[in-house]
Amino acid sequence: MEANILNTTLLLVRDLLQRDDVAGALRIIESLRPPDQADIFEELPPEQQMELIPQLEAEAVASILEELEDEDAAELASGIDASVLAQIVDEMGPDEAADLLGDLDPTLSVATLSQMQEADEVRPLLLHPDQTAGGLMTSEYLAFPQCMRIDKVLPVLREWDPKGGDLFYLYVVDTENRLVGVASLLQIIRAKPDEQLSSIMKRETIKAHVTDDQEAAARLMARYDLTVVPVVDDEEHLVGVITVDDLVEVLEDEATEDIQRYGGTVPLDRAYLDTSVAQAAWKRLGWLLLLFVTGTLTSTVMSMFEAQLTQVIALAMFVPLLIGTGGNAGAQTTATIIRALSVGDIELRDAIRVIWHELRTALILAAMLAAVAFVRAFFWEDSAPLALAVSLSILAIVIWADLVGAVLPLLAVRLRIDPAVVSGPLMSTLVDATGLLIYFSIASLILGL
Amino acid sequence: MEANILNTTLLLVRDLLQRDDVAGALRIIESLRPPDQADIFEELPPEQQMELIPQLEAEAVASILEELEDEDAAELASGIDASVLAQIVDEMGPDEAADLLGDLDPTLSVATLSQMQEADEVRPLLLHPDQTAGGLMTSEYLAFPQCMRIDKVLPVLREWDPKGGDLFYLYVVDTENRLVGVASLLQIIRAKPDEQLSSIMKRETIKAHVTDDQEAAARLMARYDLTVVPVVDDEEHLVGVITVDDLVEVLEDEATEDIQRYGGTVPLDRAYLDTSVAQAAWKRLGWLLLLFVTGTLTSTVMSMFEAQLTQVIALAMFVPLLIGTGGNAGAQTTATIIRALSVGDIELRDAIRVIWHELRTALILAAMLAAVAFVRAFFWEDSAPLALAVSLSILAIVIWADLVGAVLPLLAVRLRIDPAVVSGPLMSTLVDATGLLIYFSIASLILGL
Numbered sequence: 001m002e003a004n005i006l007n008t009t010l011l012l013v014r015d016l017l018q019r020d021d022v023a024g025a026l027r028i029i030e031s032l033r034p035p036d037q038a039d040i041f042e043e044l045p046p047e048q049q050m051e052l053i054p055q056l057e058a059e060a061v062a063s064i065l066e067e068l069e070d071e072d073a074a075e076l077a078s079g080i081d082a083s084v085l086a087q088i089v090d091e092m093g094p095d096e097a098a099d100l101l102g103d104l105d106p107t108l109s110v111a112t113l114s115q116m117q118e119a120d121e122v123r124p125l126l127l128h129p130d131q132t133a134g135g136l137m138t139s140e141y142l143a144f145p146q147c148m149r150i151d152k153v154l155p156v157l158r159e160w161d162p163k164g165g166d167l168f169y170l171y172v173v174d175t176e177n178r179l180v181g182v183a184s185l186l187q188i189i190r191a192k193p194d195e196q197l198s199s200i201m202k203r204e205t206i207k208a209h210v211t212d213d214q215e216a217a218a219r220l221m222a223r224y225d226l227t228v229v230p231v232v233d234d235e236e237h238l239v240g241v242i243t244v245d246d247l248v249e250v251l252e253d254e255a256t257e258d259i260q261r262y263g264g265t266v267p268l269d270r271a272y273l274d275t276s277v278a279q280a281a282w283k284r285l286g287w288l289l290l291l292f293v294t295g296t297l298t299s300t301v302m303s304m305f306e307a308q309l310t311q312v313i314a315l316a317m318f319v320p321l322l323i324g325t326g327g328n329a330g331a332q333t334t335a336t337i338i339r340a341l342s343v344g345d346i347e348l349r350d351a352i353r354v355i356w357h358e359l360r361t362a363l364i365l366a367a368m369l370a371a372v373a374f375v376r377a378f379f380w381e382d383s384a385p386l387a388l389a390v391s392l393s394i395l396a397i398v399i400w401a402d403l404v405g406a407v408l409p410l411l412a413v414r415l416r417i418d419p420a421v422v423s424g425p426l427m428s429t430l431v432d433a434t435g436l437l438i439y440f441s442i443a444s445l446i447l448g449l
Numbered sequence: 450m451e452a453n454i455l456n457t458t459l460l461l462v463r464d465l466l467q468r469d470d471v472a473g474a475l476r477i478i479e480s481l482r483p484p485d486q487a488d489i490f491e492e493l494p495p496e497q498q499m500e501l502i503p504q505l506e507a508e509a510v511a512s513i514l515e516e517l518e519d520e521d522a523a524e525l526a527s528g529i530d531a532s533v534l535a536q537i538v539d540e541m542g543p544d545e546a547a548d549l550l551g552d553l554d555p556t557l558s559v560a561t562l563s564q565m566q567e568a569d570e571v572r573p574l575l576l577h578p579d580q581t582a583g584g585l586m587t588s589e590y591l592a593f594p595q596c597m598r599i600d601k602v603l604p605v606l607r608e609w610d611p612k613g614g615d616l617f618y619l620y621v622v623d624t625e626n627r628l629v630g631v632a633s634l635l636q637i638i639r640a641k642p643d644e645q646l647s648s649i650m651k652r653e654t655i656k657a658h659v660t661d662d663q664e665a666a667a668r669l670m671a672r673y674d675l676t677v678v679p680v681v682d683d684e685e686h687l688v689g690v691i692t693v694d695d696l697v698e699v700l701e702d703e704a705t706e707d708i709q710r711y712g713g714t715v716p717l718d719r720a721y722l723d724t725s726v727a728q729a730a731w732k733r734l735g736w737l738l739l740l741f742v743t744g745t746l747t748s749t750v751m752s753m754f755e756a757q758l759t760q761v762i763a764l765a766m767f768v769p770l771l772i773g774t775g776g777n778a779g780a781q782t783t784a785t786i787i788r789a790l791s792v793g794d795i796e797l798r799d800a801i802r803v804i805w806h807e808l809r810t811a812l813i814l815a816a817m818l819a820a821v822a823f824v825r826a827f828f829w830e831d832s833a834p835l836a837l838a839v840s841l842s843i844l845a846i847v848i849w850a851d852l853v854g855a856v857l858p859l860l861a862v863r864l865r866i867d868p869a870v871v872s873g874p875l876m877s878t879l880v881d882a883t884g885l886l887i888y889f890s891i892a893s894l895i896l897g898l
Contacts, residue, residue, distance in 0.1 A: 007798070033655075035672050158639050165674065167635050168617050185634040186616050190607050206482075222701070223484050225614065225694040227676055244693050245674040248700065252671070255704030256788050262708060263784020263873065264777055272789035273799065277806060281813040284781045291777050292818055296825055298769035309765055313758055316765045320747035320881050323769055327776070328713055328740050328874035332733045335712020339705050340721035349456070350722065357726060364730040369741055376745060424712065424873045425777040432769050 006036060010043050017048050026055055038067030050079055062091035065100060069270050074103035082108060086115035093164025094118065095138035095246070098125035125240070133217040134210040136250070137231045137240030140164045143171040144197055146180060151193035157185075164243070169228050171238055172201045178236040181205060207232050210239055217242055218250040219344060257420065258342055262335060264291070264425035291425050297433035298323075305440040308449040314381050315443055318390050319436065325394060326401040326435040327428030329365060333358055333405030334427050341409060341419045351410045355403065362402035370395040389443040396442065397435045404431055455485060459492050466497050475504055487516030499528055511540035514549060518719050523552035531557060535564035542613025543567065544587035544695070547574035574689070582666040583659040585699070586680040586689030589613045592620040593646055595629060600642035606634075613692070618677050620687055621650045627685040630654060656681050659688055666691055667699040668793065706869065707791055711784060713740070713874035740874050746882035747772075754889040757898040763830050764892055767839050768885065774843060775850040775884040776877030778814060782807055782854030783876050790858060790868045800859045804852065811851035819844040838892040845891065846884045853880055 009028060016025040029037055029052070041049060041064050053061055053076075065073045065088065077085055077100060089097045089112055101109045101122065113119050121139045128134025140162050144153055153170065160167060170188065172181040181201030191200045207230045208217040221229050221244065231240045257267040266283040268275045275283075302309070302319075309315055337354065340346045346354055374391035378384060405427050409419035443449065458477065465474040478486055478501070490498060490513050502510055502525075514522045514537065526534055526549060538546045538561055550558045550571065562568050570588045577583025589611045593602055602619065609616060619637065621630040630650030640649045656679045657666040670678050670693065680689040706716040715732040717724045724732075751758070751768075758764055786803065789795045795803055823840035827833060854876050858868035892898065 033673060154638065157635065160635070166617065166633050166676070168615065168676070184615050185638065186606065186609070189603065189634065189638065222697050224482060225697075227615070227617070227693060244676060244697075248671050248693075248697065251697065251700060252704075252792060255701075255707075256792065259704075259708055259711060259784050259788045262711070263780050263782075265781040265785060268785065271794045272785065273795060273802060273806070277809040277813070280785075280806070280810045284778075284810070285814060285817060288774070288777060288781070288814055288818060289821065292770070292774055292821060295770045295773045296829075298773065299766045299829065302766045302769065306762060306766075310762050313755060313762075316758060316768070317748045317751045317755075319765070319768055320751065320772055320885065321741070321744045323773075324744045324747065324878055324881050325737070325741055327877065328737060329733075331712050331872075331874050332714040332737070333712075335708050336714060336717065336721065336729075339708045343701060343705060345720045346722060353722065357722070357729070360726040361729045361733070364726070365734060365737055368734060369737060372738065372741060380748065423780075425780050428776065428877070429773055432773050436769065 006039055009036070010040050013040055014044070017044070017051075022051065022055055026052065030056070030060055034063035035067050038064045042068065042072065046079075049076065053080060054084070058087045059091045061088045065089075066092055066096045069274055070099060070103055071270050072274060073100055077104060078108065082111035083115055085112045089122075090116050090118050091163060093138055093162075094121045094125055094140050095136065095164065095240075097122045099130070099135075102126055102130065128210060131214050132210065133208040133212040133214060133231050133242060134240070136214050136217060136242045136246045137210070138164050138243065139240055141169075141171060141228075141230075141238075141241040142167065143173045143177070143179075143238055146172050146174060146196065146198035146201075148197050149193070150188060150191045150195050150197070150200075153188060153197065154193075157188070165245070170197070171230055171241070172197045173238050176235075177238060179205065179207060179230055179232050179238040182230070205230060208242060209233075214250050215254055218247045218254070221247045222251065254342065258338060261418070261420035262338060262423050264288075264423035287423070287425065291429045294429050295432065298436055301433050301436040301440070305436075305444070308440060308444050308447075311449055312386070312443075312447060314383070314386060315440070317380075318377065318393075319439070322390070322393055322397055322439050323428075323432045323435045325369065326397040326431045327424075329362070329398045330401035330405035330427045330431050331424040333362075333402045334409060334422055334424060337406050337409045338419050338422065341413060348410065348413050354410065355406055358402050358406040359399070362399045365402070366395045366398035369398055385446050386443075389439075389446045392446070393435075393439040393442050396438050397431070400434065400438065401427075401431045404434075455488055458485070459489050462489055463493070466493070466500075471500065471504055474501065479505070479509055483512035484516050487513045491517065491521065495528075498525065502529060503533070507536045508540045510537045514538075515541055515545045518723055519548060519552055520719050521723060522549055526553060527557065531560035532564055534561045538571075539565050539567050540612060542587055542611075543570045543574055543589050544585065544613065546571045548579070548584075551575055551579065577659060580663050581659065582657040582661040582663060582680050582691060583689070585663050585666060585691045585695045586659070587613050587692065588689055590618075590620060590677075590679075590687075590690040591616065592622045592626070592628075592687055595621050595623060595645065595647035595650075597646050598642070599637060599640045599644050599646070599649075602637060602646065603642075606637070614694070619646070620679055620690070621646045622687050625684075626687060628654065628656060628679055628681055628687040631679070654679060657691060658682075663699050664703055667696045667703070670696045671700065703791065707787060710867070710869035711787060711872050713737075713872035736872070736874065740878045743878050744881065747885055750882050750885040750889070754885075754893070757889060757893050757896075760898055761835070761892075761896060763832070763835060764889070766829075767826065767842075768888070771839070771842055771846055771888050772877075772881045772884045774818065775846040775880045776873075778811070778847045779850035779854035779876045779880050780873040782811075782851045783858060783871055783873060786855055786858045787868050787871065790862060797859065797862050803859065804855055807851050807855040808848070811848045814851070815844045815847035818847055834895050835892075838888075838895045841895070842884075842888040842891050845887045846880070849883065849887065850876075850880045853883075 013025045170183045174180050181203045182205045183201040187200050206224050210233050227244045229242050233239050260267045264287045370391045373394040374387050377390040378387035408422040412419040462474045619632045623629050630652045631654045632650040636649050659680050659682050676693045678691050682688050709716045713736045819840045822843040823836050826839040827836035857871040861868040
């Protein structure tokens with residue numbers, strides 16, 4: 001729904017609620033698609049939300065809870081009585097239900113679960129950590145023995161009514177419930193009634209392991225263009241499936257975290273406007289302080305060369321320009337490398353190729369900037385030696401910054417740290433101090449200070 | 450396939466080809482899944498690639514071409530004779546085929562098309578720009594009139610054999626081929642033979658318009674958890690469908706571009722190691738030079754205060770630290786805002802809320818840093834006035850940087866520019882010069898210079 005239409009709808013609903021026309025507000029909300037319902041609902045003040053919930057059908061509340069950010073959904077659900085909540089959660093997809101119950105206060109969560117009809121579907125999903133394939137998977141799938149005939153499968157399909165969305169594939173298991181194959185609905189429609197699943201299924205199937213990291217599972221689906229991926233345990237038993245909507249969510253969140261980390265802040269883990277000022281400040285403070293303290297190294301370097309500075313105050317004029325340029329060059333490299341690492345374009349084994357690639361790129365860029373810098377500095381201070389010092393410093397600093405920007409993320413991978421922690425700010429702070437050292441050394445040498 | 454397994458396989462294939470055991474190499478390659486085939490193939494020297502192509506089945510080459518980066522696929526295809534290429538492209542999904550033909554030299558593209566069996570499926574797709582929904586869609590879908598009975602639909606389904614992948618939905622159109630509804634295969638299986646499509650289909654369907662930007666179409670699919678989205682023209686005629694694998698690709702590319710832009714480089718548009726050094730340098734040079742020239746503003750500001758600097762050389766000591774901290778604070782804000790904008794967490798209408806949010810966050814962070822800065826500066830130079838100047842400057846600069854970091858991306862949106870062009874480097878370069886102005890003004894005032 002268009003942002004502006006959404007706005008108008010929101011105003012309409014608010015107005016109706018102001019005039020206590022709850023029924024009217026409900027009619028509008030229930031006419032919307034779940035993501036739009038959630039957007040509207042989010043914007044309402046808590047008391048109005050609580051006023052609406054008892055009026056809405058359990059199914060509508062369920063889909064709203066599915067669409068809200070996890071934290072917001074948990075907040076909302078916490079205000080609902082367990083017996084009511086149980087009916088609502090029964091209408092959610094098992095994986096969404098498990099996520100919600102996992103975020104609730106344990107007492108409420110257990111109380112709700114005990115009054116749910118679908119409890120058995122959800123309970124096993126609660127046992128897997130959020131960040132794993134097990135945490136993403138749903139128990140809403142169909143699996144049949146290999147020997148099952150199509151004319152026995154069809155009746156089951158006719159009865160099947162999934163909550164979490166559409167069904168595209170059937171899974172085929174052996175007598176031990178080990179995954180042996182997969183069949184698409186199109187294959188089922190094509191098959192003859194007396195055929196067995198084993199004769200139409202695709203044998204060799206791609207699967208995720210229940211303990212896999214969720215990003216690994218997502219990358220697997222993306223790489224092989226899978227709409228659904230089956231999840232197995234250590235004994236190859238089929239325990240669930242991950243659907244493509246989860247894939248999209250994981251990839252999006254991963255990219256968001258990368259950009260936020262790269263910007264030098266701890267990932268927010270929730271939508272921007274749902275993050276309180278205190279939370280936002282807290283997520284940023286750590287890095288800012290750390291970088292500030294590291295940054296004082298620059299003062300140390302500057303003071304080491306205080307004598308030279310007093311002699312040639314002009315040296316100081318170029319300090320911000322030089323370290324700024326170093327920071328920019330390094331930022332370009334780091335951003336490129338980090339993303340290439342996280343989408344799998346490059347891996348640790350490519351380290352040498354990458355560094356060699358960056359070194360040559362740096363040489364080209366450094367040479368060009370050095371030329372420009374010489375001209376600029378010469379016309380500025382009208383001193384060839386100073387211009388030479390500035391220009392050579394740019395040359396050295398840009399090459400140095402590019403290398404640092406390439407090596408740090410690779411080093412992080414080597415140390416099994418998320419390369420995205422090598423943020424632009426971290427990189428440039430490190431380059432600042434070292435860049436000054438390079439600059440003043442070169443300058444002292446050339447100007448004979 | 451695991452990176453290391455992929456490595457071993459590559460070594461095996463290379464070794465076999467060295468020993469001219471082409472058949473052996475083929476056996477290995479054809480045993481792999483397309484994405485893995487493509488990875489191996491890419492790593493082979495061109496002459497070996499050309500040696501393999503005639504030996505591989507058209508279908509295998511087709512799926513390799515589908516998996517390669519667009520530029521690489523075009524490069525490879527350009528070396529293949531039109532008559533052979535025609536058979537290969539016939540085996541590709543129509544959308545992939547259209548993308549490839551669009552990237553080829555027109556003469557080869559036309560020659561190939563003229564010898565293809567599936568030409569009619571592909572030709573209409575060639576008419577839509579790459580970056581639009583039309584450019585993403587495939588012509589491989591099934592549409593039926595509303596009045597069609599299920600027992601007439603099933604035979605068609607049994608004959609249907611898509612090249613581009615699985616089929617999950619049927620589309621329902623009126624006599625004018627206008628989209629009126631959608632039915633999932635599960636609904637088809639559930640329906641009675643004598644039912645008409647109109648009685649089982651879901652009427653109100655979400656659709657993309659053929660001229661929509663591809664990111665808009667992708668966001669639509671992501672928002673409403675769609676596995677396939679139908680594409681219509683101005684008269685609501687059904688002209689194609691976009692499948693979820695394209696959605697994933699678009700979102701991934703979008704995030705990659707965001708991070709690269711934010712890092713201050715023009716997006717590479719291809720995999721890191723497929724980007725030549727010259728290309729990489731070229732993509733970065735423009736911004737580096739522009740930022741360098743802008744950066745010289747810092748020298749201008751510094752020279753404006755040359756007198757004060759000569760009087761109190763200690764002032765210079767804190768320059769890198771102050772502007773560095775400003776840059777870091779701004780980078781955190783910009784990264785957060787840019788991502789929130791591109792995933793749709795915030796929009797232009799939220800500008801005021803966002804700026805107010807950032808202002809309060811900035812106040813907290815600035816206050817804390819100012820306190821630390823005072824202590825640090827005091828113990829450094831043992832001069833309360835200087836420490837006060839530094840500390841107040843930090844306070845002002847951090848607040849200023851946070852605001853700039855928040856306002857610039859919003860301003861870009863207002864000017865209909867991609868907010869991601871407001872890179873970390875651009876932001877910090879702007880903050881550098883202004884930060885110095887703030888610092889020296891405050892210092893001159895307090896130190897009475």
